[in-house]
Amino acid sequence: MLDAKPTRASSAPVAESGDCRRQDALHVTIRGLSKRFADTTIYENFDLDLPRGKLISVFGPNGCGKSTLINMIAGLFPRDAGEILFDGKPLAAIKFGYVFQNYREALFPWLRAFDNVEYPLKLMGLPKPERVRRVDALVAHLDVKIDLTLYPYQLSGGQQQLVSIMRALVVEPEILFLDEPFSALDYEMTLFMRAQLQRIFMETATTTVLVSHDLEEAVYLADCILLLSRRPAHVADFVHYDAARPRTDATLSEAEFVRVKAHCLEVFQREVRKT
Amino acid sequence: MKRLTPYLPVVGVIGLLLVWTLAVWTRLIDPVLLPSPAATFRAMWTGMTSGKLGMDFVKTVERTIASTAIAAVIAIPLGILLGSSEKLYRSVEFVIDFFRSTPASAMFPLFLVLFGVGDRTKISVAAFGAALVILFNVAYGVMNARKTRILAAKVMGASPLRVLSDVTLLESLPQTFVGLRNGVSLALVIIVVAEMFIGSTDGLGQRVFEAQQLFNMPDMYAAIFAAGALGYGLNLMFLLIERRFVHWSGK
Numbered sequence: 227m228l229d230a231k232p233t234r235a236s237s238a239p240v241a242e243s244g245d246c247r248r249q250d251a252l253h254v255t256i257r258g259l260s261k262r263f264a265d266t267t268i269y270e271n272f273d274l275d276l277p278r279g280k281l282i283s284v285f286g287p288n289g290c291g292k293s294t295l296i297n298m299i300a301g302l303f304p305r306d307a308g309e310i311l312f313d314g315k316p317l318a319a320i321k322f323g324y325v326f327q328n329y330r331e332a333l334f335p336w337l338r339a340f341d342n343v344e345y346p347l348k349l350m351g352l353p354k355p356e357r358v359r360r361v362d363a364l365v366a367h368l369d370v371k372i373d374l375t376l377y378p379y380q381l382s383g384g385q386q387q388l389v390s391i392m393r394a395l396v397v398e399p400e401i402l403f404l405d406e407p408f409s410a411l412d413y414e415m416t417l418f419m420r421a422q423l424q425r426i427f428m429e430t431a432t433t434t435v436l437v438s439h440d441l442e443e444a445v446y447l448a449d450c451i452l453l454l455s456r457r458p459a460h461v462a463d464f465v466h467y468d469a470a471r472p473r474t475d476a477t478l479s480e481a482e483f484v485r486v487k488a489h490c491l492e493v494f495q496r497e498v499r500k501t
Numbered sequence: 502m503k504r505l506t507p508y509l510p511v512v513g514v515i516g517l518l519l520v521w522t523l524a525v526w527t528r529l530i531d532p533v534l535l536p537s538p539a540a541t542f543r544a545m546w547t548g549m550t551s552g553k554l555g556m557d558f559v560k561t562v563e564r565t566i567a568s569t570a571i572a573a574v575i576a577i578p579l580g581i582l583l584g585s586s587e588k589l590y591r592s593v594e595f596v597i598d599f600f601r602s603t604p605a606s607a608m609f610p611l612f613l614v615l616f617g618v619g620d621r622t623k624i625s626v627a628a629f630g631a632a633l634v635i636l637f638n639v640a641y642g643v644m645n646a647r648k649t650r651i652l653a654a655k656v657m658g659a660s661p662l663r664v665l666s667d668v669t670l671l672e673s674l675p676q677t678f679v680g681l682r683n684g685v686s687l688a689l690v691i692i693v694v695a696e697m698f699i700g701s702t703d704g705l706g707q708r709v710f711e712a713q714q715l716f717n718m719p720d721m722y723a724a725i726f727a728a729g730a731l732g733y734g735l736n737l738m739f740l741l742i743e744r745r746f747v748h749w750s751g752k
Binding site: 301328336377397 | 647649650652653655656657658659663667668671747748749752
């Protein structure tokens, strides 16, 4: 996988890759985050800033706590210590969306796709006409071509995950979290869904945090690639990748993409080999 | 070949009737003990349309439905309550499992003392048995609600009460129907046994018992088949209700 220019990438990684740690427009600030599971320390005094309006992918060795990180940021898991603020506000004060890996278990099978998307608006106490208007607007905005009168189990895996993403977006979140959203899909559907996610991101410019176990995907979709070390996790690198959007299959063979991916792979391998 | 698949269950029925006819015809079994299918169904037809069998059938249906309804009204809310706290359920699990394993028929004398001879005893013993089965299933349905789905509702900002009403209850519905189907089957068994012995004058159990005492074999088989049809019908009814209201079950 390491291609023709590994040494060049490693000689001056930060300068060449660009660094997402030096961003002006911050959105999320994480300070002193700590998390232990039983005897294992996953995070110890972990600091991180996430830039606004970027698509940030999180990549790292198995079990380093990629999902744990976004689950703590999104409040799914409690944290042992530390502070996470969104523009200085706590999670309870903001609107956010979360997309689970397992769409089959995350959607409500007793509701039609439309009602699934509408559900968070119902929780917000919006009246029915307003809810319908907002779902319709989202469907039109994203140009979604799914029959939303069907039940989730009548849709394909990709369509179900698209419904999940719409359910997360309908509240107009300030930040969107996706936990390995495409890893349960076949390759064809994964490619389609990457394109969909990119389009959604271009349309909404919502700060998006995507956990991925596929380096190609992590680089291809992202503005910033957060590379985590083995646990206790720290930021091994926070790589900037600013290829123009929309990115296409051709992007995958561009020199810049190949270089950034090679650099990320090298950082990753270095972290994996550490004992 | 594929078009024939829906008719496959008929094969077993025809097979049974053939073996039965053959057994009667060859006198393999004493015709006094085993009347022909025709004689049995004639007895069933006249019994259901004009004789006592129809009335007994209705009586048994009433008792079974009443006991299942009482069981459901008590056990479903209780099951939800117990299931929503795993600690609570674990602390009463042994008691539930113990009485669920106790043959309900062993409780007849106790209930006789409590309620006297009559419908109240029959219905309450059956309700007791069915309630434990339903309770156990509902509680497990609630406890085994998909964690991701509950988390999804929480992350969207649902209050604990909303999570219960919008997610957990619906999640537990398929298992609740399993409980209801098992419960109604058990209630029927208990009712029929009770009708045989506890000072009864009517009901399918009484009909089977009486026909046997009078050595009226066609009537006895007819009553047995009527009980079988009732059990099958009740199960089917719950299955159809389930398919209508829990359309996502198993998908």
